[in-house]
Amino acid sequence: MKKILDKIVLFFFTIAVGLLFALGAANNKARTTHKYGVGGAGQLRIVDDPAFPEHEFFQAGRTFPVLLRHGTVTFEDDAAMDIRSASIKFLDKQSETALDLIMNTGPRTFLNAINFWQFTMASISGREEGEPVSSKGLEAFLKENPVFEKIFATSLRRSPDSFAQLYYYSKLVNYFKAKDGKIRYVKYRLIPESGLESGIPSAKDMETPWLQKRLDSENRPIDYLRAEYVERASQQEIIYKLQLRLQENVEDNKERIFSQEEDWDESTSPWLDLATVAIDRALSSDETEKLHFNIGNQPDSLGIVEGESISDPNSINSIRTRVYKWASSVRFFIYWLTEKFDKSKPAFSYYGEAGRDLPRFDFTRPLPSSVQPTGKYFAQLGLRVLPFANVIPPIISERIGFSAMPGKHAAEWMPANLTRCHPDKFSDAFFVERRLNGFNPGKLNRVAGQDWQYAISYNTGRYKLEPGGLLPKFIEARFVLDGENLQVHSIKFELGEEIATHFPGDLNWEWSKRLFRSAEFVYQEIQTHLGRTHMNMDQYAMAFYRNVKNNPIRQLLEPHLEGLLNINKRGAALIIGNTGFLPEASALTPESVFEVLKDEVKELSYKWSPVVQALPDRIVNNYFDRAALCTWSLLEEYVGQFFEENRQGIREHWQEIEDMSRDLIVHSILPPEKGSLAIAGIEDLRQLCIYVIYHSTFFHSWVNGKQYEDGGDVDYAAIGLWDKGDRSYNQNTVDEKQEAQVKLMWQLANVHYNPIMEVGPVALKNLFWKYRDRIEPGIPLEWIMTSINI
Ligand code: HEM
Ligand SMILES: [Fe+2]
Structure with missing residues (x-):
């Protein structure tokens, strides 16, 4: 009778836990625990000479495709002291799940369901602002439960170097039904091939395991660990060893x-090698989020051991196998709902593989209607491009003069440019002037210990050239500072x-300047x-369009992104691609x-x-510097003011910014040592907005317009x-290439669609006008466009 009663209590307990976690999943629109993670795909191979008894599923040499997800249990901040996870999905030939192994750091876990429940309650009660876990509640609970305190503390890892350098344990007991018919029990662990572990907490940390936040001395970005994994997977295969240990059924x-x-x-139940796992690619964020694991996914020859009561250690298994199913169903229902009602995410899908390819709109897909170019844009584009499009019948084009333009005389027919109008375009003074203020500004570097004080260098040695192409492997122009004047040195x-x-x-001075101008x-x-x-802004535009709907920063950023995805989709092929202008006209392949x-x-x-x-x-x-610094500080003023006025709304819709941050992180190709694109708070968001507006307006207008x-x-x-020779x-062919250059430069520089001073927000126009004396000698105000659209 007691047995039945115990089972009933366990059943209701499971329902309670299930509700808690299902609600959590609904609330989070993601996993309730282990929310922040990263995934990979690869192969698993059972060892050739197993030291464990012959087993039907774990046959020597058998291979499985696998999917793997690493996560951090509660903290978004990868530098926190927290439990980390590794979940592996073994797939069969039909790509169905054959086995899920779900593991965390530390060899042991909750004593039983009661212990789990008390821990959960303690860690959510009395949470302070910004705390994912209540450190006070946890402290009180751990102090009362010294046995569990030890279990918990030994599972924590403080800011590890890599997810690939941790030991992960299944902790709980499963069946292992070998071919010999004997029942055995099994535990698993996943370890790095190197055996090296990182992130072991210090003795001080072990004494206060409830203080999990990052250390003050820590300055790595909050997603450094996820980013490191993506980067690592792009460099080499990530290899782990999967091991098991057995106990006879006594x-x-x-x-x-x-x-x-x-x-x-260890002496009666040593760890034995089970398999090698080789992860060869990182998953995209969508692929990772859509993984779901359940300890109940096991073949008949394995399987969980069910608990009898809430004080039985195996009750954790019984609860998990059901709760995982419900929690992931809720999660998938939410995904389904949001994708159904929010069509924008699939419409704005990324090109290629997250973390490896340029993070950009998938240009092989149609452009979502919300970002299609306007009629006004087409009209303005037409004014500049039409003369060169081969759509006008010769009879008309001859009349209006276009037909004489192609061919080697193109340049003669084209409107003059700045250099043609300069009295001495080959003078050294003009050479210096263009390095400061020409179409590629901001390249001068201060140098020490030389006869010259400034240098600009270009290094092409790593790249490949077309036959007959002349492009220096290395070229450096040097400048001396004479009072407040810069002069070319060599x-x-x-x-x-x-x-x-x-x-x-x-003798060859003019030739070396020409070489330099070409490399530049x-x-x-x-x-x-x-x-x-163009490409840098694409990653921000994607994260923005996919996630920002109601947050007020939509009003701030949207005008500055107009046209970007369109031109990147249509125009990029014109410029890069196999037949684009750059590969055709430049000496690079x-x-x-x-x-x-990409570099x-x-x-x-x-x-x-x-x-x-x-x-x-x-x-x-x-x-240039004067104008750039001035624009930056006027944008600080403009964006700062906007944030003041909209602080409330920005906070209210912060979830959208978190989602934007997640897209940026996962798709970014920034190597971890260069930091991260995560948006960790309102300050980061403010900086991001300034950066995006600066590049979309002033900076693009400069480098495009000139x-x-x-x-x-x-x-x-x-x-x-x-x-x-x-x-x-x-x-x-050389004439054709040069003709293409002049025409393209003309088109790109002359589509003046939506100048800020005409259509920009009033506050922004006013600021540009106010500071025009500092911007104008560098670039006329009317050349500064609101967005990148050509
Ligand atoms: C009764 C105790 C437990 C409960 C109720 C519980 C519940 C959950 C839930 C609801 C999720 C999210 C599942 C999803 O949305 O797909 C989850 C994820 C996870 N749990 Fe537990 N858990 C428990 C104990 C454990 C233990 C002991 C371990 C370690 C061996 C563990 C390891 C994990 C891992 C690694 C994940 C992330 C899986 C992934 O990467 O998708 N859990 N857990
Ligand atoms: Fe452009």
């Missing part, structure tokens, strides 16, 4: 086998086998224009163009300001230089 020893008060004895370059340094007046052009287009503005681009985006984070690159000395004609000034004249700057040299 009736009078069962209590000790099941107990969590003590772990199994240019050093390495071209093919030749390493040379030329000075003003040398390549980097201006790929790194500065495409990388820093298509693959190299893409590599330069640049890998360096970029919104935790930046133009102060870091402004020249430390005053230079009279340094108009392309024709420098690149509209092939005698002055050609994006590709070609060796006349090379077998592949062909004058006609």
Whole structure:
């Protein structure tokens, strides 16, 4: 009778826990515990010479595709002291689950269901603001329960180096039904191939296991651990060893086998190698979130041991197997609901693989209607592009003069540009002036211990060139500071086998300047224009469109993102891609163009300001820094004011920012040592908004709008230089490439759609107007557009 009663109590207890966690899942729109995680996919191979008894499922040499998820139990902050997890899903040939193993750090867990319930209640009661776990409640509970305190403390890891450097245990007891028919019990663990473990808490931490927050000395980003895993998976296979240990089924020893008060004895139950797990790719955030594990997913030859009562250690198993099912059903119901009613996420889907490919809109898909270009945009584009589109019948085009424009004489017919209008475009003074204020600004670096004080260098050695292409492996222009004037000192370059340094007046001085201008052009287009503005902003636009609906920052950012995804989808193919302008006209191969681009985006984070690159000395004609710093500070004022006025609303809809942050983190290709794109608080969000508006307005307008000034004249700057002595040299192709350059530069620089001073928000217009004297010598106000749309 007591047995039946115990089972009934356990049943109702399970329902209570189930409700608690199902509600948690509904509330969180995600897992109630282990919410923050990262996933991977790969292969598992059972060892060839098992030391365990022959088993039907774990056959020697058998392989399974596997999915794996690592998580942190409660803290979003990866630097906290918390329990970490590893869950592995073994898939069968039909890609169905064959076995789930769910493991956490630390060899032991809750003593039984009562202990679990008390712990849960203690850790949620009396939580203070910003605490995912009540440190007070936990402290009181642990002090009353010294046995569990030890179990808990030994499961914690403080800011580990990697999810791939931890030991994870299944902790509870499962059946192992070998071919010999004997019943045995099994526990599992997953360990790094190297055996090295990280994140073991200090003695001081072990004394106060309820103080889990990050240490003051810690300055890594909150998602460093997840980011590290994605980066690691992109570099090499991540290898783990899966192990098991067994106990014979001896009736009078069962209590000790099941107990969590003590772990199994290493001498009677050693760890035996079970399999090698090799993870070869990281999962996207969507793939990771949609994983679901359950300890009940096991073949008949394995399986959980069910508990008899709430004080039985195996009651944890009984509860979990049911609760996991309910909690993940609720979670999936919520996913279904949100995807059904919120069509925007699937509409804005990312291209390629998270953390590996550029984080951008999937340009192979149609553009969602909310971001389709307007009629006004098409009209303005048409004004600039139409003359070059081959749509006008020759009979008309001859009349209106277009037909004479193509071919090698294109330049003669094209409107003049700045360099053609300069009395001496090849003078050294103009050379310096354009390095300060031309289409690729912000590249001068202060150097110490040399005859020159400033240098700009470009390194192309790593990249591949087309046959006959002339692009120095390395080129550096050096400048001396004379009072408040900058003068060119020399240019050093390495071209093919030749390493040379030329000075003003040398025989080859003009040639070295031309080489430099060509290298600069390549980097201006790929790194500065495409990388820093178009592709860099794409990742913010995606995270924004997917998640921000009701948060007031929508009003702030939306106008500055108009047109971006459209031009990146349509225009990128025009410029990169196999037949794009850059691979065609420059000396770099298509693959190299893409590599330069990706290498640049890998360096970029919104935790930046133009102060870091402004020249430390005053230079009279340094108009760029003055304008850049001024724009940044006026944006600080503008965005600061907006945040003041909307603080309440921003907080109310903070969940959207958390979701945005998650998308940014997971898709970012920033290596962990460069920080993270996580938005950890309102300050971060403010900085992100300033950064996005700065690049979408001022910075893009500068680097895009000035392309024709420098690149509209092939005698002055050609994006590709070609060796006349090379077998592949062909004058006609070179002419075509140069013609394409001039036309494209003209189009890109002249579509002036939505200047801020015409359509921008009033507060922003006023600030630009107020500070025009500091911005204008660098760029006319009417050239500053509201967004990146060409
Ligand atoms: C009665 C005790 C427990 C309850 C009620 C419980 C409940 C839950 C719930 C509701 C989830 C979220 C599942 C989902 O949404 O898919 C979860 C996840 C998880 N639990 Fe437990 N849990 C318990 C004990 C344990 C123990 C002892 C371990 C360690 C061996 C553990 C390891 C995990 C792991 C690793 C995950 C994350 C799985 C993933 O990556 O998706 N849990 N748990
Ligand atoms: Fe552009």
